[in-house]
């Protein structure tokens with residue numbers, strides 16, 4: 090996967106400053122430190138960005154027109170109550186900076202700022218945003234059926250992913266989930282929905298690789314009554330069914346250019362045109378897409394429209410392959426065994442030797458492969474304790490990172506890392 094498409098785990102910062110040079114200097118300083126940085130030229134502009142992106146920290150000028158920094162602060166905290174805000178002010182106006190802290194700003198810096206001091210304050214503020222996200226989680230969201238509790242694994246890589254996921258879920262931002270086959274992209278998409286304000290509305294899934302282009306169009310956009318031969322009844326279409334909720338377009342890179350154009354138009358207009366109907370229908374859906382391919386390369390090689398890519402890739406979430414988080418293997422194996430035991434009259438348990446044996450494998454098919462291995466071992470094992478020989482690994486276990494030699498679970502699957 091292209092490094093440029095990796096999500097920033099340091100946090101997302103919005104820099105608001107009407108002065109182009111100052112804005113660029115601040116933004117570049119933060120980018121160089123690994124933050125994702127968005128820029129806004131005015132308060133109005135900033136509010137529009139906050140409404141659709143998972144921003145952790147806003148860094149704003151106090152003196153701006155027409156909307157001043159104080160008004161922006163008040164409005165921003167209404168749009169994004171968990172946002173951290175640092176105000177930047179000329180040294181003559183420290184009093185008003187202190188006033189902003191009473192209104193909910195986290196900190197202030199005086200201009201011209203020193204890089205070291207700015208970075209220190211930004212780091213403290215983004216750390217606080219991260220803690221806040223964790224507190225929210227512990228406040229009860231963990232029990233969500235399709236939420237984070239469905240995602241087993243507490244490796245640093247998974248913790249980073251879930252922390253970003255929770256922050257992103259609160260916004261309406263379009264999310265692109267990338268990861269090899271079987272890594273858990275669908276679970277991640279469901280978790281984003283389960284932690285979003287849309288959680289009580291539908292989560293609708295459309296697999297773009299499973300049907301022909303014509304069928305996909307009919308399924309997504311719907312059609313009028315009698316619009317097609319044999320189509321007596323009208324069909325609402327999945328866009329409309331997801332109204333108010335989330336539409337998950339799985340394997341979005343497996344679509345044709347014609348379909349991609351139609352999808353782009355729909356997303357830009359927020360309107361669906363049913364086949365055989367001229368009047369468009371307004372829809373309010375949050376879009377999540379997923380792909381197992383290196384989508385940046387699909388764009389470079391002209392198989393995927395660049396403009397659609399930009400539209401879908403507002404927040405990238407990368408689900409790491411299992412071989413990059415082997416410490417999750419024991420917990421995942423136990424999880425899948427518990428599931429198998431729940432359906433079995435003779436519960437099994439994992440031997441230490443079996444866990445060790447699994448830990449030495451590279452899992453080219455990722456979590457899905459581990460799930461299948463455990464399920465099969467539980468069904469076929471002769472004794473109550475599962476031993477290494479009960480796991481029929483396709484190849485001699487190989488050390489991490491050597492998965493290229495291993496067989497792929499599906500013929501269309503390609504390495505995406």
Ligand SMILES: Nc1ncnc2c1ncn2[C@@H]1O[C@H](COP(=O)(O)OP(=O)(O)OP(=O)(O)O)[C@@H](O)[C@H]1O
Nearest residue numbers: 239240241269270271272273274275276381456457
């Ligand atoms: N972190 C996890 N915790 C528990 N189960 C998981 C986890 N990740 C994946 N799974 C399970 O592994 C299987 C594959 O996950 P999922 O379908 O979400 O992967 P995917 O990336 O969409 O795969 P594909 O590219 O093959 O569609 C599912 O049965 C899912 O429940």
Ligand SMILES: [Mg+2]
Nearest residue numbers: 274275339379
């Ligand atoms: Mg999937």
